[in-house]
């Protein structure tokens with residue numbers, strides 16, 4: 001089993017152990033809070049009451065590669081931002097005097113990804129490089 005080594009700028013995916021690299025050069029895992037990961041997501045938890053091994057004692061970090069995020073999405077839930085009542089720019093969910101993000105109801109992440117890839121497949125399946133990068137995740 002691979003280990004997360006602090007002098008490295010890659011970390012093994014929690015699920016498949018593929019090395020996922022930090023997006024910024026000259027960083028190491030000691031900077032995990034300052035960098036995004038290429039083709040993967042950093043996840044963190046403070047734990048919770050009920051866990052017998054991690055209960056608010058700090059933060060645990062781990063990374064899941066993009067392929068595993070899609071592959072295992074049926075076991076995940078998603079709380080997606082709702083941009084329908086905003087200016088529809090990604091990340092722009094602020095509106096009104098005391099703006100707060102608007103969210104859609106929680107649902108199964110696999111349903112989200114199936115809809116998202118259907119949209120992507122209809123719009124960009126004509127040689128787009130992003131489509132070419134992500135479509136293998138949905139065709140396994």
Ligand SMILES: [Zn+2]
Pocket residue numbers: 013014015016017018064065066067068069
């Ligand atoms: Zn993985």
